[in-house]
Amino acid sequence: MNFMTKSILTACILCVTFVAGYLVGSNAQPTTSVLNSSETERNQHTTDSSLTTTTSAFNTKKSNAEQRASAPAPTDKSEGSIVSEEPLLVDNGDIIALFNDFLTYSTSNSDYKEYGKKIDDIRNILISSSADLALLLEYFEQVPIDSQASYMLVSIIMGLPQELSKPAMQRVMENALLKEGPENATNFLELVARTGVKSPSITSSLKDIAIFSEKDEETLRALDMLMPYELSNVENQQVRERLLAAINNSTNPDNPYYFSQLLRFSNTAQREQLALDAFHDESNTEMQSIIMDSIQAGTLDRSAALREILFSIAKQDQNELQHQAIYTLLYRFDLSQNEYNDITQGKNLNIENIIF
Structure with a gap:
């Protein structure tokens, strides 16, 4: 092979090599482009997802804000009124x-x-x-x-x-009342006194306390809340015996009040006899005063015997009840002019702003 032939073969080989290299390079370029495109699409998708999430969150916040804005405004209690405490x-x-x-x-x-x-x-x-x-x-x-x-x-x-x-x-x-203890009756009486509530069972309990209680204070308070008509004849007699026993106790400091209750729970004849007996005891001035109060209040009937006793007291200048006896006679008994002059002459009495 001569020199010319070798040169031609060498040129052909170089040409083929160039063409092959070109073709390889051309095929590789599209592959790189596809990969880049795929990666770009994934990045775009991620970006779009993030944008969608952000937009959704924003819309949610906006919706909540709109709901708060559309809700009724709280009442301002400070305007025109005093703010009170929570119920x-x-x-x-x-x-x-x-x-x-x-x-x-x-x-x-x-x-x-x-x-x-x-x-x-x-x-x-x-x-x-x-x-x-x-x-x-x-x-x-x-x-x-x-x-x-x-x-x-x-x-x-x-x-x-x-x-x-x-x-x-x-x-x-x-x-x-059913509770055990020394104060059960006292507590029961307190509640009855506060409320005034009465019923057959409560009345029955009041009567039991008035008759059988060993405490004077309980007896008297129970009697205060009872009326004579609420007691039977037997019960009335039991109450009177209870009161008389207390009155006969000379050391009892509540004797005058017991006597006042005894007058309440006695009939007309019994009351007059109690009054006459009290006046016969000259030292019993507290009960005599109660009798005069009862006459003035109308709870003790006026009688000739009581009228005579009151006249006697009205003429006794040294008697501490003289003025009370005079007032009782003037207000509750029919007096003649002579009787009137007899008990008021020389007395410094103030009756309805009239000086005698």
Whole structure:
């Protein structure tokens, strides 16, 4: 092979190599482009997702803001009115806690309008719930009778409709009497006196205390809450015997009051005899004064015998009851002019602004 032939072959080989290299380079370029495009699409997708999330969050915040903007504006209590405390009573199911909260409020606040509203709130709960009423009554029976809570509970319960208040208080009273202890009758009497609630069972208990109690204070208080017509003849006689026994005890400091009660529970003839007996004991001035008061009040009938005794006392200048006897005669008895002059002459009496 000559030199020329070698040169031509070499040129052909170089040409083929160039063409092959060109073709390889051309095929590689599209591949790189596809990969870049795929990566670009993924980045674009990620960007779009982030944009979508951000937009969604923004729209959510905007929606919440719009809801708050469209909600009714809170009432400004400071304009034209006094801002009051939050209502004391919330429906937490515990009436005792509500009452104790009210009790605390009542000791530290003087807003009587709000005070009355809170009482009404408690009463409304008791009216609508017999279970709450029963629970509060059970609590009532445990508090000391002389505590503020006891007085508040009486006030709240007595403000309920009568068909609720009367049986409720009757239950508390009767349970107080059934309790063991020296103060059970005293507590019962206190509750009856506070409320004025009466029933056949309460009246019966009052009579038992008046007749059988060994404590003078309990007897007298029970009698204060009884009327003579509520007693049978037998019971009336038992009461009179109880009172007479106390009166005959000369050391009893309540003798005058026992005597006053004895007059109440005696009939007309018995009252006059008691009065005459008292006047025959000149040292018994306290009971004589009670008799004159009874005559003036109309609870003791005017009689000729009593009229004569009063005239005798009215003429005794040294008698400490002289003026009271004169007043009793002037106000309760028919007097002639001579009798009138006889007991008023020289006396410095002031009767209805008229000086005698």
